[in-house]
Amino acid sequence: MQTTFIGYPRIGKMRELKFAVENYWKKNITEKSLRATAQDIRMEQWKVMKNLRVSLIPSNDFSLYDGMLDLSVMLNAIPKKYKDLHLSELDTYFAMARGYQGDKGDVEALAMKKWFNTNYHYLVPELYDDTEIKLNTTKLFSEYQEAVKAGIKTRPVIIGPYTFLQLASIKGNKTREEYVNEIITAFCQLIHQCEEKGMEWIQFDEPSLVMDLDNESVHLFQRIYEKVLIEKSNLKVLLQTYFGDIRDCYKELISMPFDGIGIDFIEGRKSLSLFEQYGFPENKTLFAGVINGKNIWKCDYPKTLTLICELKKFTDDIVISTSCSLLHVPYSIKSENKLADDILEHFSFAEEKLYELQELSQLADQIDSIENINKQVCSNQKRLNEDVRKRVSLLNEDDFSRNPIRAERQILQRKKIGIPQLATTTIGSFPQIKEVKQIRKNYKKGDISLAEYEETIFSFIKDCIKIQEDIGLDILVHGEYERNDMVEFFGENLEGYAFTDFAWVQSYGTRCVKPPIIFGDIKREKPITVKYSAYADKLTKKPVKGMLTGPVTILNWSFPREDITLKEMAFQIGLAIRDEVLDLEAAGIQIIQIDEAALREKLPLRKSEWHSEYLDWAINAFRLCHSKVKAETQIHTHMCYSEFDDIIKEIDCMDADVITFEAARSKLIILDTLQATAFETEVGPGVYDIHSPRIPSVDEITKIIRKMIQKINVEKLWVNPDCGLKTRGLEEAAASLKNLVEATEIVRNELNQKDS
Ligand SMILES: CN1c2c(nc(N)[nH]c2=O)NC[C@@H]1CNc1ccc(C(=O)N[C@@H](CCC(=O)N[C@@H](CCC(=O)N[C@@H](CCC(=O)O)C(=O)O)C(=O)O)C(=O)O)cc1
Ligand SMILES: N[C@@H](CCS)C(=O)O
Numbered sequence: 001m002q003t004t005f006i007g008y009p010r011i012g013k014m015r016e017l018k019f020a021v022e023n024y025w026k027k028n029i030t031e032k033s034l035r036a037t038a039q040d041i042r043m044e045q046w047k048v049m050k051n052l053r054v055s056l057i058p059s060n061d062f063s064l065y066d067g068m069l070d071l072s073v074m075l076n077a078i079p080k081k082y083k084d085l086h087l088s089e090l091d092t093y094f095a096m097a098r099g100y101q102g103d104k105g106d107v108e109a110l111a112m113k114k115w116f117n118t119n120y121h122y123l124v125p126e127l128y129d130d131t132e133i134k135l136n137t138t139k140l141f142s143e144y145q146e147a148v149k150a151g152i153k154t155r156p157v158i159i160g161p162y163t164f165l166q167l168a169s170i171k172g173n174k175t176r177e178e179y180v181n182e183i184i185t186a187f188c189q190l191i192h193q194c195e196e197k198g199m200e201w202i203q204f205d206e207p208s209l210v211m212d213l214d215n216e217s218v219h220l221f222q223r224i225y226e227k228v229l230i231e232k233s234n235l236k237v238l239l240q241t242y243f244g245d246i247r248d249c250y251k252e253l254i255s256m257p258f259d260g261i262g263i264d265f266i267e268g269r270k271s272l273s274l275f276e277q278y279g280f281p282e283n284k285t286l287f288a289g290v291i292n293g294k295n296i297w298k299c300d301y302p303k304t305l306t307l308i309c310e311l312k313k314f315t316d317d318i319v320i321s322t323s324c325s326l327l328h329v330p331y332s333i334k335s336e337n338k339l340a341d342d343i344l345e346h347f348s349f350a351e352e353k354l355y356e357l358q359e360l361s362q363l364a365d366q367i368d369s370i371e372n373i374n375k376q377v378c379s380n381q382k383r384l385n386e387d388v389r390k391r392v393s394l395l396n397e398d399d400f401s402r403n404p405i406r407a408e409r410q411i412l413q414r415k416k417i418g419i420p421q422l423a424t425t426t427i428g429s430f431p432q433i434k435e436v437k438q439i440r441k442n443y444k445k446g447d448i449s450l451a452e453y454e455e456t457i458f459s460f461i462k463d464c465i466k467i468q469e470d471i472g473l474d475i476l477v478h479g480e481y482e483r484n485d486m487v488e489f490f491g492e493n494l495e496g497y498a499f500t501d502f503a504w505v506q507s508y509g510t511r512c513v514k515p516p517i518i519f520g521d522i523k524r525e526k527p528i529t530v531k532y533s534a535y536a537d538k539l540t541k542k543p544v545k546g547m548l549t550g551p552v553t554i555l556n557w558s559f560p561r562e563d564i565t566l567k568e569m570a571f572q573i574g575l576a577i578r579d580e581v582l583d584l585e586a587a588g589i590q591i592i593q594i595d596e597a598a599l600r601e602k603l604p605l606r607k608s609e610w611h612s613e614y615l616d617w618a619i620n621a622f623r624l625c626h627s628k629v630k631a632e633t634q635i636h637t638h639m640c641y642s643e644f645d646d647i648i649k650e651i652d653c654m655d656a657d658v659i660t661f662e663a664a665r666s667k668l669i670i671l672d673t674l675q676a677t678a679f680e681t682e683v684g685p686g687v688y689d690i691h692s693p694r695i696p697s698v699d700e701i702t703k704i705i706r707k708m709i710q711k712i713n714v715e716k717l718w719v720n721p722d723c724g725l726k727t728r729g730l731e732e733a734a735a736s737l738k739n740l741v742e743a744t745e746i747v748r749n750e751l752n753q754k755d756s
């Protein structure tokens with residue numbers, strides 16, 4: 001049986017690409033040097049794949065920043081505002097990714113959105129009336145040739161035309177439909193060029209097919225591919241789907257002239273039943289996604305082989321593959337030296353998954369009885385904590401409801417805490433400057449003691465409070481200097497978690513996360529953040545927000561267990577966070593923010609599953625954290641990079657007192673929904689985008705606040721950036737916040753003049 005996978009991590013085993021790109025931005029290295037590093041990474045990875053005898057190796061899954069951005073460039077969907085900067089090709093690419101502010105102009109970045117239900121973010125293509133779709137295959141073919149030179153005939157991978165069209169943002173007067181023919185033409189040309197190069201396969205990723213599709217969408221998909229597929233003769237086309245099943249178009253898809261169809265049997269709950277209902281065509285290859293591309297547990301061989309045996313009933317032409325790109329898992333367990341062997345032995349990262357594919361393929365060819373295969377299971381002892389299980393089992397309705405009702409609490413809180421009109425605040429983290437990272441690195445290496453480490457962290461907190469007071473912000477934060485990451489940090493401080501040293505996963509561009517691994521039942525042993533918040537609180541007369549990450553986000557940005565339900569894990573974490581909330585309150589902290597940045601991310605892709613599979617327990621897990629606090633304690637939450645329109649009622653139901661969220665890059669369209677739904681939670685829609693180094697002007701922010709007060713009751717409105725400032729430099733963050741405070745002052749004065 002042949003093997004393949006959908007895509008591979010590309011940030012580099014030791015994040016070589018991240019450092020090279022960031023050094024290029026800082027002008028420390030040349031374009032040539034950056035490209036050489038990128039090439040080294042590709043070469044090294046291809047060698048690993050070849051050694052692990054992967055039968056069909058993909059290419060063009062590599063990217064200097066993002067695959068969707070690469071496709072926009074490939075199709076010449078480069079908005080004029082970036083072309084007009086007259087930068088080099090590479091700098092135009094990065095201007096689209098991060099915005100540009102310099103001698104050549106001042107342009108915002110493309111919007112960034114969550115890639116389906118993952119913590120990866122793609123750059124949203126923008127289509128304008130003057131966009132002229134034209135094919136530029138330089139990247140795709142040069143990476144293909146590079147692999148040929150290394151002795152590998154690869155299968156180039158690109159996001160397919162249907163998903164591109166669905167995810168693109170239409171900016172002008174033309175309709176989405178009006179771009180269809182141009183995009184078809186470009187993909188037809190691509191097929192021709194691939195034929196000319198003598199390629200064997202090309203892979204079109206169409207994850208949009210796993211969403212709820214209406215007839216019109218299915219028809220559009222058919223229309224696009226009918227035309228594109230006519231062009232092929234020797235080239236084989238793999239239509240790859242992932243992140244779920246394709247129940248709304250499976251029947252149509254199998255009758256189309258694709259040569260291979262990639263199906264997800266891990267997240268695709270109905271994939272097998274679709275086979276049972278409609279079969280699988282004889283003349284096509286099934287690329288069976290049987291290895292979990294998103295989680296890090298070793299493959300359960302008997303279970304997977306049973307699945308393969310089932311699939312063999314429908315076709316003999318099977319290539320075994322991963323359920324999605326391996327972009328979402330770290331490189332290799334080989335880099336982890338500190339984890340105990342009896343924990344590490346249960347994990348399989350990208351490289352190990354390639355090995356599993358190889359083993360599975362051999363077993364699948366030889367096996368006569370799956371009973372002979374050893375089952376890898378985690379020993380239960382390490383995972384079980386009776387106290388935690390008992391606490392979860394005793395939860396009742398009172399644990400999920402807070403008294404008195406929000407409207408009463410809000411009046412009490414404003415008075416008691418002294419919150420001004422249009423209160424200015426930040427989301428929590430302040431720039432993680434080099435010195436912070438260095439001191440943490442020194443501490444982790446054992447070069448300095450815990451006392452020295454903490455002393456330095458306290459000195460950063462002191463500086464941070466001073467900076468905020470100087471800027472004139474109303475509600476302060478301690479800056480989150482003690483955290484490497486808002487989830488990893490909690491993972492490191494909760495019992496039941498395993499955490500790694502090098503298991504980085506790309507989140508966007510050069511930014512990576514190291515998701516902690518939920519290994520056993522979760523318990524908080526002792527307070528985690530109280531000393532930092534209490535210290536900051538004592539340094540100022542202004543209120544300081546306590547800063548926690550909520551249970552749904554901790555769960556969603558961790559690698560979860562597969563032996564208990566998500567709900568159970570969320571409630572275990574919820575109880576741990578509740579303990580922390582109550583300790584913060586007892587330490588005199590009057591405002592506590594419980595970030596649920598990732599709440600929207602894991603909303604099932606199909607609407608019918610939203611409540612039963614997710615929201616019902618996710619909202620309760622959050623409510624569990626704050627149900628026992630006093631009425632005067634103000635509970636904030638924060639969400640980033642999300643579209644909330646369709647779950648706005650549920651967000652209100654979380655019963656927080658205040659919510660801050662991303663809005664700037666998405667042009668504040670959420671305001672209309674907030675207005676229309678009479679949203680009860682006080683809100684701070686982000687007034688500027690923190691993921692770009694651009695400093696927003698006072699005028700720009702003033703206009704945004706003016707727009708906000710037209711739609712939202714000013715007594716319920718907060719002024720803040722989009723998200724935490726950890727990725728920014730200190731100078732640009734301070735300059736942006738100064739402008740934010742000045743803009744708020746202008747609007748406050750306007751309001752006062754109106755009143756008098
Ligand atoms: C808010 N977001 C988050 C998401 N997911 C999370 N798990 N966390 C988030 O905050 N998803 C959505 C959004 C956007 N996503 C991100 C993701 C990642 C970052 C980010 O800034 N990542 C940092 C890594 C942060 C970290 O853990 N840093 C370590 C330092 C590790 C390190 O590189 N050390 C160096 C030495 C220091 C140096 O010279 O730089 C080394 O070891 O060599 C720490 O602080 O200890 C990144 O850089 O990628 C932001 C938003
Ligand atoms: N409190 C966190 C939230 C990020 S989503 C921060 O400020 O970084």
Ligand SMILES: [Zn+2]
Binds near residue numbers: 724
């Ligand atoms: Zn955020």
